[in-house]
Amino acid sequence: MFNLESPDQNHVRSLFDLLVIGLVVAILTAIHYTNYHYEMNYHILLQFAYYLPVIYAAMRFGLAGGILSGLVITLLILPFMTHFHAMDLSAIYTQWVEIGLINVIGWLTGFLTQQERRAKRKYQLALTVQKELVEKLKREGQERERLEEEIRQTERLTALGHMSAGLAHEIRNPLGIMKVSIQLLAQEKVHDEVVTEYCRVLLEECERLNRLVSEFLTFARPKEPVRSPIALGKLLDEGVTLIQPALGQRHIELKQARNQVDEKKVEVDADQIKQVILNILLNAIDAQGEDGVILLEGIQQVGFVGFAVSDEGPGILLNAMPYIYDPFFTTKEKGTGLGLSVVHRILDQHGGKIITANRHERGIRVEILLPLS
Numbered sequence: 001m002f003n004l005e006s007p008d009q010n011h012v013r014s015l016f017d018l019l020v021i022g023l024v025v026a027i028l029t030a031i032h033y034t035n036y037h038y039e040m041n042y043h044i045l046l047q048f049a050y051y052l053p054v055i056y057a058a059m060r061f062g063l064a065g066g067i068l069s070g071l072v073i074t075l076l077i078l079p080f081m082t083h084f085h086a087m088d089l090s091a092i093y094t095q096w097v098e099i100g101l102i103n104v105i106g107w108l109t110g111f112l113t114q115q116e117r118r119a120k121r122k123y124q125l126a127l128t129v130q131k132e133l134v135e136k137l138k139r140e141g142q143e144r145e146r147l148e149e150e151i152r153q154t155e156r157l158t159a160l161g162h163m164s165a166g167l168a169h170e171i172r173n174p175l176g177i178m179k180v181s182i183q184l185l186a187q188e189k190v191h192d193e194v195v196t197e198y199c200r201v202l203l204e205e206c207e208r209l210n211r212l213v214s215e216f217l218t219f220a221r222p223k224e225p226v227r228s229p230i231a232l233g234k235l236l237d238e239g240v241t242l243i244q245p246a247l248g249q250r251h252i253e254l255k256q257a258r259n260q261v262d263e264k265k266v267e268v269d270a271d272q273i274k275q276v277i278l279n280i281l282l283n284a285i286d287a288q289g290e291d292g293v294i295l296l297e298g299i300q301q302v303g304f305v306g307f308a309v310s311d312e313g314p315g316i317l318l319n320a321m322p323y324i325y326d327p328f329f330t331t332k333e334k335g336t337g338l339g340l341s342v343v344h345r346i347l348d349q350h351g352g353k354i355i356t357a358n359r360h361e362r363g364i365r366v367e368i369l370l371p372l373s
């Protein structure tokens with residue numbers, strides 16, 4: 001985890017180092033033996049050179065490297081010491097002390113290197129753990145923000161639901177009274193053509209107002225979904241059929257790449273999910289304007305299946321992005337701004353999710369995910 005080299009590279013490097021150490025020891029030993037006739041001091045000095053391969057072996061291979069290299073050098077030098085007749089007693093002692101020192105230095109360096117490596121590994125481990133912790137905290141922070149935003153959204157929708165339900169009720173009552181009064185007036189003045197005509201228009205308008213209020217009420221006071229298993233492809237087909245005329249009128253091409261999800265079953269309220277599909281596709285058509293391509297793809301995530309719609313429209317301004325799911329937020333002249341808030345609410349009730357993001361090129365991509373049944 002901490003070594004940037006691959007295990008193979010590491011292996012080759014170790015072998016190479018071993019070879020170099022062996023070679024240096026071999027050369028030093030060869031000099032000793034081939035210059036047998038030299039003075040003793042010369043050999044004692046030469047022996048100093050053995051420190052180099054021992055220290056390197058200990059630093060490279062730890063305690064084992066230090067002990068082994070010291071041992072090998074001792075074994076190699078032993079015949080020389082016992083057979084070198086020119087040595088006096090003090091020279092022999094000096095040699096032994098030096099051999100001893102070579103070994104002690106090997107062990108010590110090996111031991112210290114090992115300790116240092118252990119400390120380094122611990123430090124690196126602590127660093128990784130710390131990094132992971134920071135990442136985790138960051139992720140949790142983002143998740144909390146998302147949840148808080150969802151709670152705020154739900155609260156706004158609930159408040160809107162209560163308010164509009166009350167308001168609609170208050171409008172309907174006087175409407176009912178107006179309707180009955182107009183009908184009575186029409187009966188009373190049945191021979192007066194002008195009054196009859198006005199009454200007909202008034203009744204028509206009352207009817208329209210009543211319908212509008214009822215429709216709004218279904219938006220604002222959501223019904224509990226009535227779920228049944230259905231293939232996602234079937235729902236998408238129905239949504240696509242409904243928008244075909246609008247696509248044709250504006251010369252927009254709808255490209256589809258959804259084979260992988262068509263047969264996947266979801267347990268949903270088919271009418272509500274069709275409403276979701278329609279809202280997303282209609283938004284894409286509005287954004288697209290004329291010509292170009294809208295892409296409808298099938299998408300999958302662990303435990304989820306769904307679809308993504310990408311358009312080539314103007315995209316969404318970053319400062320508008322947080323508000324697009326709010327009821328009545330619209331940038332369109334004739335929009336109600338209820339489309340995405342209804343989509344969001346329906347997905348909430350189904351345990352699904354919606355992800356909207358500007359595309360790199362142009363336009364936006366909306367992903368809708370539903371739990372797999």
Ligand SMILES: Nc1ncnc2c1ncn2[C@@H]1O[C@H](COP(=O)(O)OP(=O)(O)OP(=O)(O)O)[C@@H](O)[C@H]1O
Binds near residue numbers: 284313316331336
């Ligand atoms: N595909 C899109 N491209 C660009 N902006 C979009 C897109 N879809 C939604 N928006 C933005 O989000 C806003 C809210 O969308 P929403 O569907 O809730 O309402 P609307 O489309 O304006 O009105 P309605 O759906 O009632 O006709 C839109 O007014 C628009 O600014």
Ligand SMILES: [Mg+2]
Binds near residue numbers: 279282340
């Ligand atoms: Mg819309």
